[in-house]
Amino acid sequence: MAEHIRIGDVAPRVHYVADGAQTAFVYPFPIFEADDLDVHVDGLLITNGYAVSGAGKSEGGIVTFAVAPAHGARVVLRRRLVMERVTDYQPNGVLRAKTLNDELDRQMAALQELREDATGALRQSPGEVGGQFQLPLRPARANRLLGFDSVGDVTTFSRGEATLSAPFPGAIPRTVEDKLAERLSARDFGAMGDGVNDDGPALQAAMNAAAASGKFLDIGEGTYRTTIPLTLPGAAAGLSMRGAILYAGPGGEAALTLGDGAAIRNRAKIYQGLRVLRAGLSSWEDERDIGILIRNQDSGLIDIRQVEMFTIGVQTLGVERGFEDSVLYLGRIVDNRYGLDVRTASAAGWNTSVRYYGGHFAHSLATYPEKDRYGIRLSAAPGAYVAHNRHVFDGPAFELQSRDRVIDGIPFLIQVNSRGAIARNIRMEGCDPYVARHTGAAQDHVYEVAWASQGYGIDIDYTATATRVGSVVRAMHQAAAYREATRTVAEIPSLRAAAIRWNGSETGFEKLACLSTNVSGTPTLLPHFTFPALDSYTLTERGVILTGGGGIGFVVDTRRCKEFALAVDADDPRMIIQCFGAGNVLLTAADGEMVRASGMSLTYVSGPRWWQGNADSNDANLTRLQVIRLAPEVQTAIIGVARIGTDYEVRSLRLACDPSQSPAVLYGTPELPHGVRELKAEMAWDAPSIAAGGSAQVNVPCAGVRPGDFVQAAFSLSTSGVVFLAQVGAQDVVTVTAWNRSGAAVDLNPGIVRVRAVKS
Incomplete structure (x- = not known):
């Protein structure tokens, strides 16, 4: 060196935030050798990938990286000398100024480093004197808390005796141990969350402790592998997850069960961030293989982020109490045969009045390409309560990967007698053309399809076991303004005004066929049952009294349109439907189930040879407006009312259908001369x-x-x-x-x- 380094009053440390492009970083303090400089990136000391220039210069130098640190990375350049003496003065030797200056410079640089280190240490204020800050001996401080006594000196406390208060008005003094246990953590019980070790026993111990103390359990970041099924009893206040449970246990079990079963009601629980994954895809054959089982919730708030690879992803279960009045937020529910199963387990349990938000129900193309799958199922165990009413699903998305395959992939499977279930803003991607399949007596469901990738109409599939129809699909993705309308097929606003005096004793009605409950002979064709007039009617000021053996109905071409709504203004009318196939040949019960209704069961009666409702259509039984759905074999139908039990007055009739259809009402033809004045x-x-x-x-x-x-x-x-x-x-x-x-x-x-x- 030509002259010695000058050590100015400059901190031996400098900080930068990288922009992703900068490679050269200045250090403004002097160093003696390149090895005297420590380089840290995001807290890690690095020893290569850069070059140091400027060693031995008073003004510092530059660190040049071979590759620019990432955008946002924190770069720290710090002088760190080796604490050793590098000179030695000989007796009677020459004391050179340069050697002495270099030694003094190193001492000054070391002092600067000590001052920098002391800046970040706990220390007494310069304005205070005295005090005892020496740690007690190791045996005296083992398993105790470090703190300060009444005069501010260092001391130790027992974890269970000393109390502290939060710095807020009215704070209650508590022990540190009690404060730390205020909210339980799975890590407090030994759960590691590394995805390798079996955290099952530790997680279950934590859940038992949460139930015993009535506290909230927190499962932090990480993957918690378990080989045993887990249960959080209902006595726990709730559960929060930022990590995921990886279930590697036996099949036929629920990986995570929340809440108590039996007749216990779990009120106002909060479950947040639930994530449960299966270590391997289930066979989809055992319905006991469940990701998350949630029992008997009342006014709960449940947030489910992810459930994958089970037979049933999530099951909400009314056991011997109800699952009701709760809110579920649904996230990624993937590769489960049934994504969400809304179920009851006993005659005393119910599942009703629940709101569901979101939910991405999806499958991989490679996941069981030969097996049926469903997004949401409403189900009940044999003999269990089946009236799952008023469920609301808001914005669910379905990617079931069934389109153009021989399997079924249907968003909703309804196996119960639910009523008033509403699904809004549904997305259907790669699904079947059915938004729902009904296998029981479900009615008054509304499915609003906001988007469907299929290029065909969306419908409801009523299986052979379905006993009710009348639910509706609102296809918002195809001519919504048109489909929202209702088309009136035929109407008689006044039966009295439409009455036709056929002769001295017989009366008929415009557009309507007169019907008899006892047609003589062996009639087999449509014209055999449609009379222009009969003598079994009594006109009133506003309508007509149907007396014994009489009926009236519209005759409709049903070759294309299969669903109709009949509205009747009458005292207690009884709906009837008569079905005819190709060539207008009568269809009977021997030909199969030809018609179903929305609000009542239909029974085939061999005398008049028609299907009739099992109850009167009146407001008390919510049967005034009926929707009927005809089998594909039905080419023509008579839809109307008849006198079954007692005489009653009929004042008006209206028949409606889907506005995309315009079926013909048949009357006044050579073959069917009824209905004309x-x-x-x-x-x-x-x-x-x-x-x-x-x-x-x-x-x-x-x-x-x-x-x-x-x-x-x-x-x-x-x-x-x-x-x-x-x-x-x-x-x-x-x-x-x-x-x-x-x-x-x-x-x-x-x-x-x-x-x-x-x-x-």
Whole structure:
């Protein structure tokens, strides 16, 4: 060195935050050798990958990295001398100024480092004097707490005796041990969370302690492997997870059970951040293989982040008490045969009135490509309570990987008699064309599909065991404004005004077929059952009284449209449906279950040969509005009401269907002449020459004409003073009279006589 280093009043440490591009970093303090500089990146001491320049210079130098530290990395450059003397003065030797200066510079640099180290140490204020800060001997401080006594000197305390107070008004003095145990941690019981060691016994011990103390259990970051199923009893205040449980135990068990079963109600619990993974994919055959089982919750708040590779991902269970009035937040629920199972286990348990938010129910393409899978199931054990009412699902997403495969992948599987279940903003990706499958008496479900990747319509699949229909799909992804409407197929706003006096004793109704509960002979075709009029009706001021053996109904073409809604304004009407197949041949119970209804069971009655409701349609039983769904074999149907038990008044009927359909209502045809007030007929006639003031007559057949009907006649050619008059000459015959009012004979050319009859 030409001259010695000058040690200025500069801290021997400098800090930087890297930007990801900078490679050169200045250190503004002097060092003697390059090895005197420690380089730390994010707290770690590194020994290579950089070069140091400027050693021996008073102003410092530069550290140049071969690769720029990552963006946001903390870089610390620090002088760290080896504490040794590197010079030795010989007796009677020459005392050179440079040697002495170098030695003094090293001493000053070492003192700066000591001052820097002391800055971060606990120490007494310069304004205080005295005090005892020496640690007690090892045996005296073992297993005790270090603290300060009343005069501020260092001392030790027993962990269970000394009390401290939080610095807040009204704070209660507590021992440190009690404060640390305020919220239990799984690590306090030996759980490591390294994903390798078996943390099962430690986790279960922690859960038992949480239940015994009524405290909240915290499972921190990490992966906690367990070979035993775990249970957090209901006496615990709740559970918070920031890590995950990895279940490597036996199959046929619930990996994590929350809450007590039996008749115990678990109220107002909080479970947060639940994550349970299976070490290997289950066989999907054993429904006891469950990720998270949650029992008997009342007003709980449950946050589920991740459950994967079980037969049932999450099961909420009403055992001998209810699972109700709770909120579930759902996250990633993947590769489970049933993602969420809403279930009851006994006749005394129920599962109702629960809100579910989110949920990503998905499967890998490689996960059991030959097995059916479902996102959410509503189910019950044999003999258990089946009325799972008022569940609300908000924004669930389903990626079931079943499209274009021979398997079923359906978002909802409804196996119970639920009512009023609502699913909003559903996403369907790679699923079946069904948003739900109903196998029981579920009704009044609403499925709002916000998006479906399928290029086809979304529907509900009613299996052969389903006894109720009437749920609805709101397909928001396909012409939502149009589909939200309801199409009226036919309506009779006033039965009284629509009544037709067919003859002196028989009455019919516009657009409607008259029906009999006892058709004579062996009828087999549709026209055998549709009468224009019968004598079993009594008109009132507002409607008609159906008396013994009578009924009325719409005849509808059902080749395409299979679902209809019947609304009736009547006292206590009984709905009936008669079904006909190809060629209008009658379908009976021997042909299978041809029709189901939304709010009641239907029974086939062999006398009138129709299906009829097992109850009256009235408001008290919530059966006033009925939706019926017909089997694919039904080509034509009669939908109406009949008198079964007692006489009752009918005032109006309305029939509606999906607005994308427009089925024909059949009446007034040659084959089905019912339902019309106006009759028409015509025939060719070459009238003879008619003398002045004379007339000629012809009888025109007109089926249905009866004495008392209003009739008119007309001729297809110019009549030159000849007037055509009409009267009912006999049943089914209109007599037409051509009267020559002129003063000369008239010989009409051949033409067409047309007659029109109007019933009163």
